[in-house]
Amino acid sequence: MxxxxxxxxxxxxxxxxxxxxxxxxxxxxxxxxxxxxxxxxxxxxxxxxxxxxxxxxxxxxxxxxxxxxxxxxxxxxxxxxxxxxxxxxxxxxxxxxxxxxxxxSLLAGGLWRPAPGKLRSVREAIDFNGETLVEILNKPSFVSAFGGLYEDEKLRTAPKGFSKDHPYIDLLQHKTFAVVHELDVETIISPGFEDHIVEIYLEMLPFRRYLNKAISV
Known part of the structure; x- marks a missing residue:
C-alpha cells in the first residue's frame, strides 16, 4: 500500500x-x-x-x-x-x-460511549474485578503505547447503584472505555508500519478482551 x-x-x-x-x-x-x-x-x-x-x-x-x-x-x-x-x-x-x-492517524480500540446496558455491564465487571483492569492499564508498556483511557465525558459523581467511595470510582465514572495510539507520517510510510500495528494490537488485546467479556456475559 x-x-x-x-x-x-x-x-x-x-x-x-x-x-x-x-x-x-x-x-x-x-x-x-x-x-x-x-x-x-x-x-x-x-x-x-x-x-x-x-x-x-x-x-x-x-x-x-x-x-x-x-x-x-x-x-x-x-x-x-x-x-x-x-x-x-x-x-x-x-x-x-x-x-x-x-x-x-491512529490505532484505537474499546467501547466508544456504549449503550446504557453495555456500560452497566462494564461497570459491573469493574465492581467485580476492577483490579484486573487496573493491572492492564498500569502495565508500563501499555502506558507507553496509550497513556491511559481516552478522556471523554465522565460522571461527576458515582453511577447509580455504586458508592462514591468505591475503590475504582474513577474508572466507574467513565462513559467511554477506549484507548488511542497516535501515528505519525514517518511511521505510516515506513517499511515497518505493519509490524508496528501488530505490536500495538497485541498490547491492546488484554484491554479489549476484558471489555468484550464484560459485555458478553
Missing amino acids: DFRALLDFLKELDRNNNKEWMDRHRKTYLRLRDEFIYWLDGLDIRLARLDPDYYPTPGRTGINRINNNLMFHPERPVYKDHFGAGLDKAPDTGDFYIQIGIRE
Whole structure:
C-alpha cells in the first residue's frame, strides 16, 4: 500500500471537498480504496494467525465509508479527511480501529460511549474485578503505547447503584472505555508500519478482551 499516495490524495480532497471534484478523481479514489482494502485483507490474515479468538474481518467489511453522514451532521464536509477501518469486528463488541488521515492517524480500540446496558455491564465487571483492569492499564508498556483511557465525558459523581467511595470510582465514572495510539507520517510510510500495528494490537488485546467479556456475559 502506497500510504504516501493515499495521504497526498486526502490532502487534495480536503482542499476540494465537493462531489464535483470527487467525480473527476473517482478513478484515483477507487484505486486507492481497493489498495487499502487489499492491504487490510493481508493484515486481517496476519492478526488472525496471532490471536486464536480473532474474528475474521475482510477489508471490504471493515472499511468505513468516506462520505460523512450529512443527514445528522449537516455542518460537516461532504467527505472525511481519512480512511478508516475496523478489524476483529465481531458483532456487538469493541473492534480494533485503524485510521489514516491528514489531521489525525491512529490505532484505537474499546467501547466508544456504549449503550446504557453495555456500560452497566462494564461497570459491573469493574465492581467485580476492577483490579484486573487496573493491572492492564498500569502495565508500563501499555502506558507507553496509550497513556491511559481516552478522556471523554465522565460522571461527576458515582453511577447509580455504586458508592462514591468505591475503590475504582474513577474508572466507574467513565462513559467511554477506549484507548488511542497516535501515528505519525514517518511511521505510516515506513517499511515497518505493519509490524508496528501488530505490536500495538497485541498490547491492546488484554484491554479489549476484558471489555468484550464484560459485555458478553
